[in-house]
Amino acid sequence: MEGEKSESLGKLTIGLLIAAIFIVIFNSVQISKINGLEITGAATENIGSATQTVNLASGPNVLPKGVPNIYGKELGISYDDVSASNLQKAEATIKKLALFDQQLTLTGKDLERYIAVASQISCEYCCGADSIIFPDGQTACGCAHSFAMRGLAKYLIKNHGSEYTNDQILEEIGKWKTLFFPGPITTKAGILKDKGIELSYINLASNKYRGAEQGAPTTSGVQAPSNNAQVGGC
Secondary structure (H helix, E strand, O other): OHHHHHHHHHHHHHHHHHHHHHHHHHHHHHHHHHHOEEEEEOOOOOOOOOOEEEEEOOOOOOOOOOOOOOHHHHHOOOHHHOOOOOHHHHHHHHHHHHHHHHHOOOOHHHHHHHHHHHOOOOOOOOOOOOOOEOOOOOEOOOOHHHHHHHHHHHHHHHHHOOOOOHHHHHHHHHHHHHHHOHHHHHHHHHHHHHOOOOOEHHHHHOHHHOOOOOOOOOOOOOOOOOOOOOOOOO
């Protein structure tokens, strides 16, 4: 009799434990849906795969993390290298990308692709140029961030042109621009979220919604980092 009571008590305890675990998981999922920002885009896992969604349930953080696919290991760089917590490493990474702008020369179809991509993005937080290049592909902005963005575009077109579409290259440039200017782009993310606009790195960092963050209040709860307006010098 005593054994049966112990067995019943044990089953009840296990049942309560399973129920508690289920409740915790359910609540976590619901909270992530309420508080999380979602960033969409290819090149988050595998280049050429279907568009994937990254659920940023931990909070309003639009900064990419980890090692970029394909070129990250080649160049020995990570998105985490550009951070206000280690400005020396950030500057070194920016310079590494910037070198390709000076070292690589594109011609023919490669140059056409480069112009098509680089003309869609600017370094507006450093200068007022319409984009980081002129219509003929020449340098339009002399800040270090622009050199880095142009350098990455040239590198990917020259070395991995068949693995990246133009939009995927623009998205990669947009990820680095988000790291360079985390403050204003985080604010922009809140504005776009309020307006129901997809939070992709192209929408956040290209010229598509340039200036959307200026003078517009946000009700989404997305706040810009207080001391991270810019990482790396112009």
